[in-house]
Amino acid sequence: MGHLRLVPRPAPSITRDDACLGAFQQELDYVHRSFRRLGTAPSEVEDLAQDLFVALRRSWEAYDPRRPLRPYLFAFAFRIAAAHQRKRNREVALGLGEVDDPGPGPEETLQGKQARSLVLVALNRIPLPRRAVLVMHELDDVPVAEVSSMLSIPLFTAYSRLRKARRELQAAIRRLRGEEGDE
Amino acid sequence: MIWWSAKLPPDVLLLLECERLIGAVPAAARARAHSRAHASLAAGAAILPIVSRIPVAAQWAVAGLACVATVAVGSAAYELGAHARPIAAPVAARPLSDFATSHCGAGAGSIVDLSAVSAPVGATPSGGAAVRGEMGLLQRARAAVAREEFARAMRLLAEHARRFRAGRLAEEREALRVRALVGLGRRDDARRAAAEFEANFPRSPLLLAVRRMPDSAP
DSSP: OGGGGGSOOOOHHHHHHHHHHHHHHHTHHHHHHHHHHTTOOHHHHHHHHHHHHHHHHHTGGGOOTTSOHHHHHHHHHHHHHHHHHHHHTSOOOOOGGGOOOOOSOTTSOHHHHHHHHHHHHHHHTSOHHHHHHHIIIIITOOOHHHHHHHTTOOHHHHHHHHHHHHHHHHHHHHHHHHHHHHO | OOTTOTTSOHHHHHHHHHHHSOOOOOHHHHHHHHHHHHHHHHHTTTTSOSSOOSOHHHHHHHHHHHHHHHHHHHHHHHHHHHHOOOOOOOOOOOOOOOOOOOOTTTTSTTSOOOOOOOOOTTSOOOHHHHHHHHHHHHHHHHHHHHTTOHHHHHHHHHHHHHHOTTOTTHHHHHHHHHHHHHHTTOHHHHHHHHHHHHHHOTTOTTHHHHHHGGGSOO
16 A cells, blocks of 8 residues: 555645635735725725635635636625624725725826726715625626625525615715715 | 616716726735735635644744745735736737727716826837726727717727737727627627637626627617
8 A cells, every 4th residue: 555655646725725826816906996895995905805815715616717706706805894894883984085096097187086086985875785786786797696696695685786776876976976066 | 778787877887987997906015915815825824724723833833934935925026016017818909990089987077087098109018007008098998888989989999909909908898899899780790709708808707798798789
């Protein structure tokens, strides 16, 4: 039986480590932005992204590489952001001037930055479970069926949350524009 | 109607257009993320069960190694992040017919009015300037699609393909191109473009939507 020990065994954990780390690095921009869309403060995004990586690695074996990675990552981001929000027990209320985002880059105009800030502030006025559905579907183009699967909610619930979140987003943007106009 | 959100009004859709593009994480933050992730792997934190049975001395040893790995990997990652940016898979450039500017969020009141972003024609873009140039151009293409100005969108996308052939946003560009072709009624071309998209970006989060586009309403 000793000869069996001479046969080198593959090291799947190393391969999985590399694959998981590579995927995380490749989608780091998306992960950071998703946390911002979910209401995480800029100063906390890096810590939560690290939490996401740890969670991702722990369940990497369950990931089917034939499926899109981003919805999978977003589901982690949503759960981590929700847990963080419960822990902090507060709503993140951002003003337009408080949004500290690099955005696409310095060449983005003030108006473009204001638009992105406005969207973030409006999103933050939507309760997190509905906001997650809205962001996945409207910004990430994930079909509602996939959203319900990734977030482990019934399809009807996903549609219901989406419908309500759309109304809330419109109302929030209208209110924000009205507030801006009054200033 | 807009294919990704038929039930939101145009002004809100235009605002969302500006948020859809994702900026790059700064190189320093990227390096920190890499080093922290690598350190957690080195320490086994990512795969170990919650209750560890490793002796305390061994845990301290691993922690020490992790600190060394963090510094080493962080330095290397910073250098890599500062000098090399990942690029998307190469995609064939599209013919350029014209270039016209539009404004992201032009219908959204005074909130959005992205100006044109210039990039040197024929130059090899690199680093942040290339990403910024790409994003500016693609934002205008997205806005044109949102306004159902598909011919203009095609011109902008062709310009993007010419300037940033293998750019970071090639994936989004090719998805928009499929949508614009559908809008123009060129469904056969849209199907071919969708097949090319699937071949080039088999793990794209946009893939499901792109597959449905050729058979969707214009």
